[in-house]
Amino acid sequence: MNYEVFTRISAGDDLKHIGSVEAPADKLAKNYAKTTYDEEDWATMVLVRREDLVRVDAGRDERVEAGELV
Amino acid sequence: MSDDWSPEAVDFVQSLADTKLMLSHWYADQAFLGPNMGDNIALFSMTQDEYGQVRQFYLQLDRQGRDEDWLRSERDTGNFYNAATTDGPAADWTEFEVKFGLTDRAALLLLDAIDHEDFTGLTDKMAEEEYSHTDFHDGWLEQLAAANPAAFQAALEDSLDDVLAFIGPAAYDEDTDPLYASGFTDRSVAELRDAFLDYLAGIVEGTDVDVPDTTEVPLESWNEERRRVAAGSIEPDVLETIRGSKNTEFAAE
Numbered sequence: 001m002n003y004e005v006f007t008r009i010s011a012g013d014d015l016k017h018i019g020s021v022e023a024p025a026d027k028l029a030k031n032y033a034k035t036t037y038d039e040e041d042w043a044t045m046v047l048v049r050r051e052d053l054v055r056v057d058a059g060r061d062e063r064v065e066a067g068e069l070v
Numbered sequence: 071m072s073d074d075w076s077p078e079a080v081d082f083v084q085s086l087a088d089t090k091l092m093l094s095h096w097y098a099d100q101a102f103l104g105p106n107m108g109d110n111i112a113l114f115s116m117t118q119d120e121y122g123q124v125r126q127f128y129l130q131l132d133r134q135g136r137d138e139d140w141l142r143s144e145r146d147t148g149n150f151y152n153a154a155t156t157d158g159p160a161a162d163w164t165e166f167e168v169k170f171g172l173t174d175r176a177a178l179l180l181l182d183a184i185d186h187e188d189f190t191g192l193t194d195k196m197a198e199e200e201y202s203h204t205d206f207h208d209g210w211l212e213q214l215a216a217a218n219p220a221a222f223q224a225a226l227e228d229s230l231d232d233v234l235a236f237i238g239p240a241a242y243d244e245d246t247d248p249l250y251a252s253g254f255t256d257r258s259v260a261e262l263r264d265a266f267l268d269y270l271a272g273i274v275e276g277t278d279v280d281v282p283d284t285t286e287v288p289l290e291s292w293n294e295e296r297r298r299v300a301a302g303s304i305e306p307d308v309l310e311t312i313r314g315s316k317n318t319e320f321a322a323e
Contacts, residue, residue: 023106024105024106024217025209025213027205027209027213028106028108028206028213029108030209031108031205031209032108032109032111032112034202034205035115035206
């Protein structure tokens with residue numbers, strides 16, 4: 001399963017997309033994200049399953065590909 | 071720095087150090103072979119954590135008269151007190167997670183039970199590092215127990231008695247455990263074994279895996295220094311790798 005990683009450095013900042021991880025389950029995805037994206041002491045880090053992303057721009061395939069996110 | 075460690079305490083800390091050394095070795099050995107890139111990143115990180123902890127333990131042991139050079143590069147395989155589960159590599163990913171993940175958890179329980187002034191702050195820092203290890207292993211153990219119960223069960227039956235022997239004999243309760251009696255640890259082996267088995271029951275809960283019946287280890291069969299019942303040791307080629315024997319000519323004097 002693919003997960004997109006969003007973080008903020010300080011409370012009040014916008015959440016920003018910083019990358020993605022692929023994992024067999026949520027618990028492992030969280031571990032991979034913490035280990036892989038450890039360059040900052042993040043105030044918030046959240047994951048979103050890529051399949052749960054909802055496309056807003058009309059007239060295109062509903063599916064969101066990883067390359068579109070960076 | 072105190073000099074009041076009992077001989078049993080020195081052996082206990084060497085066993086923790088040697089087990090962590092071997093975990094570090096097998097994590098490094100597997101670090102390009104994880105199922106996902108995230109696993110490899112975690113394995114490299116855990117390799118470094120364990121090796122750093124080994125260094126700290128060796129410094130402590132040296133101060134207790136167990137020479138650091140001997141620990142590092144001068145002893146033979148029979149003088150390594152690592153858990154029997156860490157003598158050799160795992161055959162596959164499920165076995166890797168079961169025997170090394172559970173050994174890592176057991177080592178954390180032992181580490182966390184140390185209650186001696188020489189470890190003030192040190193064991194807290196180590197336990198902090200170990201959080202990412204247990205997070206990683208628990209994620210995989212839960213996943214594999216659910217998805218691959220037969221292989222998990224087989225690996226567990228192969229490893230559990232050796233992990234429990236590393237924790238120690240069940241006969242060591244608050245009245246008989248020499249480390250508890252001397253105040254070096256704040257929990258007896260019997261309590262640590264129960265804590266480990268409770269943890270394991272939680273890992274396999276809701277899956278088709280059962281915690282096997284455990285074999286009571288007779289005290290007279292248990293090797294206090296090497297914290298095991300089984301014979302065996304690391305292989306000579308592994309010894310050469312972890313000693314750094316090939317590059318001694320470049321070592322600092």
